[in-house]
Amino acid sequence: MIEIKDLHAKVEGREILKGLNLSIQPGEVHAIMGPNGAGKSTLSAVLTGREGYEVTSGSVTFEGQDLLEMDVEDRARAGLLLGFQYPVEIPGVKNVYLLKAALNAKREAQGLPEIEAPEFMKLIREKIKFMKMDNSFLHRAVNEGFSGGEKKRNEILQMLVLEPKLALLDEIDSGLDIDAMKTVAEGVNSLRSQERSILMITHYQRLLDYIVPDVIHVLADGKIIKTGDKSLALELEEKGYDWLLEGVA
Amino acid sequence: MNQYAEAFEAFNRHAESGWLKSQRIAAFARFEHLGFPINGVEAWKYTNTKALAKRPFVLAEGYDLQAAQKLLNEAAVTLDSHQLVFVNGIFVPELSDLSSLPQALVVEPLSEALDKELELTCGMMGRLAGIDSDVFTALNFAFAGEGAVIRVGNNQVIDKPINLIHLSTASDQPQMSHPRILIAAGSSSQLQLVEQFVGDDEAVHFTNRVAEVVLERNAQLTHYLLETPGDQSWLIGRTQVEQQRDSRYGCHHMNLGGKLVRDDLVCDLNGKGASSHFSGLLFGRNKQHLDIHSLVHHNAPQTYSHENYKAILNDKAKGVFNGKVVVKKDSQQIQADQSNANLLLSDQAEIDTKPELEIYADDVKCSHGATTGQLDETALFYLKSRGLSDELARGLLTLAFANEVIDELKLAPLYKRVEESVAGHLPHQVDLEEL
Structure with missing residues (x-):
């Protein structure tokens, strides 16, 4: 699905990613954990094409394409979708409008016609219900005045509608109470399939109780320093990161 | 001459x-x-x-x-x-x-x-x-x-x-x-x-x-x-x-x-109870020059004025907003609100904005405010990260900026004409009645 090789990236002249390697196969759920400042946010920014991040060497291949050469919107259309840590409030743009425009952009890239209104409405109704959201939410502006939990649910709702090949979840658990976390986790788990991959970036082990990954990586100082199965998360919970970091330094 | x-x-x-x-x-x-x-x-x-x-x-x-x-x-x-x-x-x-x-x-x-x-x-x-x-x-x-x-x-x-x-x-x-x-x-x-x-x-x-x-x-x-x-x-x-x-x-x-x-x-x-409501949009591009001077005289008590102007300026366009409110002596209990928000889509676009209040009565409620800014880059990135083209994302955000004033166009063909000018041709709106 995605192959990251020896990725180096700078932010404001400072090297943050220092030779990161990662490979995710279709159907796999990976989690990247790590202490603050390890480069977690930089990784998600580079993968989605955010401005201000300079890739100095290395490569990222997504479904056989050079991801780093693609525009932001083309990455999304090709099936890479980011769930934001801090979803942006966009006054004046309705949720329902964004959902439809995004879905049609993807369909256009696939050579499909615009979705018919009844079909779209049926799809939206179903997904909204699944995410335990109220219909009135569709009339509201994107994320405007949403609580932290509502914003995150909205991110997952977009995933359910857009069905990405690779869902990239950046600190999707931050700011959630336990009920909201369960709803978000249910949404994410419903995305799991043979063809779809999920990459979670998280600071806390807690999320991994609800969305159990196949592979866990520890990111520190711009590199993956350890890879293991789900038991690694428990070990980290118990011992923290220090025992791993000592080995690196 | x-x-x-x-x-x-x-x-x-x-x-x-x-x-x-x-x-x-x-x-x-x-x-x-x-x-x-x-x-x-x-x-x-x-x-x-x-x-x-x-x-x-x-x-x-x-x-x-x-x-x-x-x-x-x-x-x-x-x-x-x-x-x-x-x-x-x-x-x-x-x-x-x-x-x-x-x-x-x-x-x-x-x-x-x-x-x-x-x-x-x-x-x-x-x-x-x-x-x-x-x-x-x-x-x-x-x-x-x-x-x-x-x-x-x-x-x-x-x-x-x-x-x-x-x-x-x-x-x-x-x-x-x-x-x-x-x-x-x-x-x-x-x-x-x-x-x-x-x-x-x-x-x-x-x-x-x-x-x-x-x-x-x-x-x-x-x-x-x-x-x-x-x-x-x-x-x-x-x-x-x-x-x-x-x-x-x-x-x-x-x-x-x-x-x-x-x-x-x-x-x-x-006359007492009279009210005026101005809402407007200045939408300029190239080297266009757009200027609005408004003036409201509150000549009687309990009169109301409300003004909301937005300017969207691209390229080397220049805008001028001058909104003046004059409250006469003895025109008590009047209310006058004025706001002017400006969106500059290029570094060379310019706006001169000047609210003016002249108040000769003492029991009045007056407010005014002006803001000038650019398109929100984080919002632009968010929309594009959902697959929307740069053009559509910019169009939507520009339209969103002007929404307050455009939404007041109650005649549909007029609304459509203005929307198309501001945002380009947008995909169809979703009919919320169907929900």
């Missing part, structure tokens, strides 16, 4: 002697005395009329019906309405439609009103915007001969809007027109007026329009002003409104750009 003197001489020569002829002569003298506001006129500090002053213009003598028809079809908003069409200042009966006028409503071209009801028409002319007003109003008066007269009887609620369409088409020599619009709305009447200035981009035209509006007690006028005079044309407009007790005036002013477009919007709130 010479060219104006020549044009005026020819224009007024055939007029019958009488009040109007002598007023025109006085108005022209006033115009010559004042001259174009080139140096040191405070109200024109940010707007340069040098190029306009240098350009010779002539009055149109006829029109090309086909060209007018084409422009009307392609660029004007047509509605189920009582419609008057002018091309380069001349009334075009072939394109107008007054076939369903109700009895208590008079809508006619000014030339016809002057023929049929000279005294009544002259009585409406110049009382609010007379020869002692500013230079462009004086110039308009000197050439006053065409335009529109609208009179609504007491207690009449007029369902269909009135649609005044001023077209300017390309001509051998640059042309000018000086339409004057006279409106009298009887007590407790209700009326919607659409006024459009639509120019061919090839045309070099100078439109200098003056409107005088009188709203009797409890009358209500919703005025939609849509300005697209064309890339090479000047449009200068004055709207002068007098409001009696409990009357309501709403002006939805969409200035979508021309070479230079300047509006003066003035309301006199003369």
Whole structure:
């Protein structure tokens, strides 16, 4: 699905990613954990094409394409979708409008016609219900005045509608109470399939109780320093990161 | 100036002697005395009329019906309405439609009103915007001969809007027109007026329009002003409104750009309970220059004014917002709110914004605020990260910025026209009724 090789990236002249390697196969759920400042946010920014991040060497291949050469919107259309840590409030743009425009952009890239209104409405109704959201939410502006939990649910709702090949979840658990976390986790788990991959970036082990990954990586100082199965998360919970970091330094 | 003197001489020569002829002569003298506001006129500090002053213009003598028809079809908003069409200042009966006028409503071209009801028409002319007003109003008066007269009887609620369409088409020599619009709305009447200035981009035209509006007690006028005079044309407009007790005036002013477009919007709130509501958009690109000067006089207690202008400027476009509120002594318990928000889409676009309050009463509620900014980059990234093209994302955010004022356009074809100008062609809106 995605192959990251020896990725180096700078932010404001400072090297943050220092030779990161990662490979995710279709159907796999990976989690990247790590202490603050390890480069977690930089990784998600580079993968989605955010401005201000300079890739100095290395490569990222997504479904056989050079991801780093693609525009932001083309990455999304090709099936890479980011769930934001801090979803942006966009006054004046309705949720329902964004959902439809995004879905049609993807369909256009696939050579499909615009979705018919009844079909779209049926799809939206179903997904909204699944995410335990109220219909009135569709009339509201994107994320405007949403609580932290509502914003995150909205991110997952977009995933359910857009069905990405690779869902990239950046600190999707931050700011959630336990009920909201369960709803978000249910949404994410419903995305799991043979063809779809999920990459979670998280600071806390807690999320991994609800969305159990196949592979866990520890990111520190711009590199993956350890890879293991789900038991690694428990070990980290118990011992923290220090025992791993000592080995690196 | 010479060219104006020549044009005026020819224009007024055939007029019958009488009040109007002598007023025109006085108005022209006033115009010559004042001259174009080139140096040191405070109200024109940010707007340069040098190029306009240098350009010779002539009055149109006829029109090309086909060209007018084409422009009307392609660029004007047509509605189920009582419609008057002018091309380069001349009334075009072939394109107008007054076939369903109700009895208590008079809508006619000014030339016809002057023929049929000279005294009544002259009585409406110049009382609010007379020869002692500013230079462009004086110039308009000197050439006053065409335009529109609208009179609504007491207690009449007029369902269909009135649609005044001023077209300017390309001509051998640059042309000018000086339409004057006279409106009298009887007590407790209700009326919607659409006024459009639509120019061919090839045309070099100078439109200098003056409107005088009188709203009797409890009358209500919703005025939609849509300005697209064309890339090479000047449009200068004055709207002068007098409001009696409990009357309501709403002006939805969409200035979508021309070479230079300047509006003066003035309301006199003369009776208790009268209110004015201005909401507007200045949308400029290239080297366009767009200027709105508004002035509200709170001449009576318990009067209300509300003003919300947005400017969206791209390329090297320049905008001017000047909103003034004057509260007379003893005009207690008034409320006046004003806000101006500006979106600059390029580094070279510019806005000069200046709210002014003059308050001579002590029990008043007044507020004003102005902000200027760029498109929110994080919002742009968010939309694009969902697969929306850069163009659509920018269009949506630009439209969102203007939403507050555009949403007030209650006539759907008008809304659509403005939306398309601002955001480009957007995919269909989702019909929320289906949910």
